[in-house]
Amino acid sequence: MDAFTFHNPTKIVFGKACVAQLGQELAKYGQNVLLTYGGGSIKRNGIYEDVMAQLKAAGKNVVELSGIMSNPRTEKVQEGADLCREHKIDFILAVGGGSVIDCSKFIAAVAKTAPDYDWWEHMFMKRENVTDALPFGVVLTMSATGSEMNNRGVVTNWELQKKMGGYGDALYPQFSFLDPVYTYSMPHNQMINGICDMLSHLMEQYFSLPETNNLSDALIEAAFKNIMANAAIAIKNPEDYEARSNLMWGATLALNGIMGLGKKQDWMAHQIEHALSAFYDIPHGAGLAIVHPMLLRYIFKNHVPRFVRFAKNVWGLSEDEYANEATLALAGIDALRAYFKSIGAPTTLTEVGIPAEALPKIATSSNRYPTSYTNFTTEDILAIYQSAL
């Protein structure tokens, strides 16, 4: 295992009706709370009332910021930070999925900077460690990004057509409440995108050096299979509590730092996907379902033993049935792509309306950096996009 430092101080409160305990957590923080959420579905499914009851019982002054969009944008971060300054906000409570949480993380960070601070440049382009932020907590309504228990987030600068990740020691939520029942009303497509996202997170960690018999690899394989098994149940019956609870915790665990310890973690599929959604605003999970298998196909020949392990341990394929290791490795990747297709995720760019002629510009825009597996050029990224048309 590679050397690592792990320190994740987020408190998780998990289970049916856990939000009944929210008030006692809120009591530890100041009076003025910014409540952040998305398009208003929480007002239709009762979550808004649950949360407001807790805020009211805790005697908080609540300011609301609604309308946080999927792929949250810089303008929304700025709007939230301005609200924090204006209302002397002490604490931010994010109610939603990854987009709401990511946006809230950077609202919390930007609120602590001077009004003229070029936070986009520092936090995203230079990726400086964010060491100061308002404290914030989460009530999770979607299983997908893991943002509820990590210190990173992604924001889109639509003007620059850049979707970038930032991170920092101050960006761990103080707490996150995970009630699996809250995910019952998630739209079907969002559930599917979430499943693709959590599996992709596991693969970003798994497909990287070292390739020794690492405990983290074994845990990832176990989680990957458990997520698929529970996804099958939840797709059939969205109100299966056991399946939803496993998916909810699986998504959190897939990106809270634990699963990839001792691994380099390459995260190139995410870079390649971010460029797509920066231009076409497609859901992140859908973009990953399209590009991740094709990225793996593009690189597998240099890491055949790892892909053979994936084919055997995750997909149950047997070397007896394939001519050689390379064909077995490829069959594992094809099984992944077939799986995404089988649950209704898009697997081509055409399906999400991205045409061939747009790809050179997107490829040029994609972040790239040397990873443990590869050192992509713009041409490599373009080739991956083109293979996914």
Added chain:
Amino acid sequence: MDAFTFHNPTKIVFGKACVAQLGQELAKYGQNVLLTYGGGSIKRNGIYEDVMAQLKAAGKNVVELSGIMSNPRTEKVQEGADLCREHKIDFILAVGGGSVIDCSKFIAAVAKTAPDYDWWEHMFMKRENVTDALPFGVVLTMSATGSEMNNRGVVTNWELQKKMGGYGDALYPQFSFLDPVYTYSMPHNQMINGICDMLSHLMEQYFSLPETNNLSDALIEAAFKNIMANAAIAIKNPEDYEARSNLMWGATLALNGIMGLGKKQDWMAHQIEHALSAFYDIPHGAGLAIVHPMLLRYIFKNHVPRFVRFAKNVWGLSEDEYANEATLALAGIDALRAYFKSIGAPTTLTEVGIPAEALPKIATSSNRYPTSYTNFTTEDILAIYQSAL
């Protein structure tokens, strides 16, 4: 999954020569440090020098408490707490394995109480949550107990012949440094005991309700197999860095709270073992290797599907080869016992010098409580001991 709360704020610094970063962690705490360790092996293997160099460079005033024994005793806790009061200790640095860490946790807790406080009664007999303690950190030298990343510990009151566990929010280490190289010089027997201990920790979580297709169960199976695979390598070559690193992180993960989330966790094998070592001072891991398989044999008939899963997923046994589910379930338990024997752990009480006539008294002394699987009587515990003679 059952409801749960998880909040583990311990910082882990892992890897070869990681102790070079100890000074910068120590800088966050006060000047007066109590350095705690065991029988002095750290002076022979160079770890003492590494740690002292960091303490010195950080400009600390160091008071030493050595001689912490395996199965640490109340007298040693009291001695440490008295030293803390006398020298106005700000921070405790524990260098060792589970015994040193557990003892240091309660030194940290008792140091914050009034000198006449009956801490044994409150912290152990009544198991009150310890909410105040001196801050403390760990340099780990043994892979076994997981105490380096949890909030509990076990102390023996030799006078009362009681070995009891205590816990508390204030008992998480501030940090733990895990250098796999530091475990190279661990005596062979202690390595074997440590392997038994970590596997037992996983089983205490695995063999409990609920028995649904829980992500935690899948992670436990993966960790169990990875630990056995890496143990085989480390037993042959104690200086295999990859194997040692996996064992070290595996032991921590086996008891840092993550693996059993959503499970009730029964922990009865530990209770039954603690009674043995309270009377005979045998190593905890050795006691577990003896009693855990026999406890499982005693209870498996009421939970056959779970034991069938264990037999198949952990031991690779196939239902085709067994007459029925019960014989398959039993074969899995026998495989466990045979495994302990194969690595040189004791599997009978006779081997560790505990005679039949001592068992009734020990059984009476064992803690017992209703668990998700069983509600043991003293007679049940005696029967388990007798089956392990």
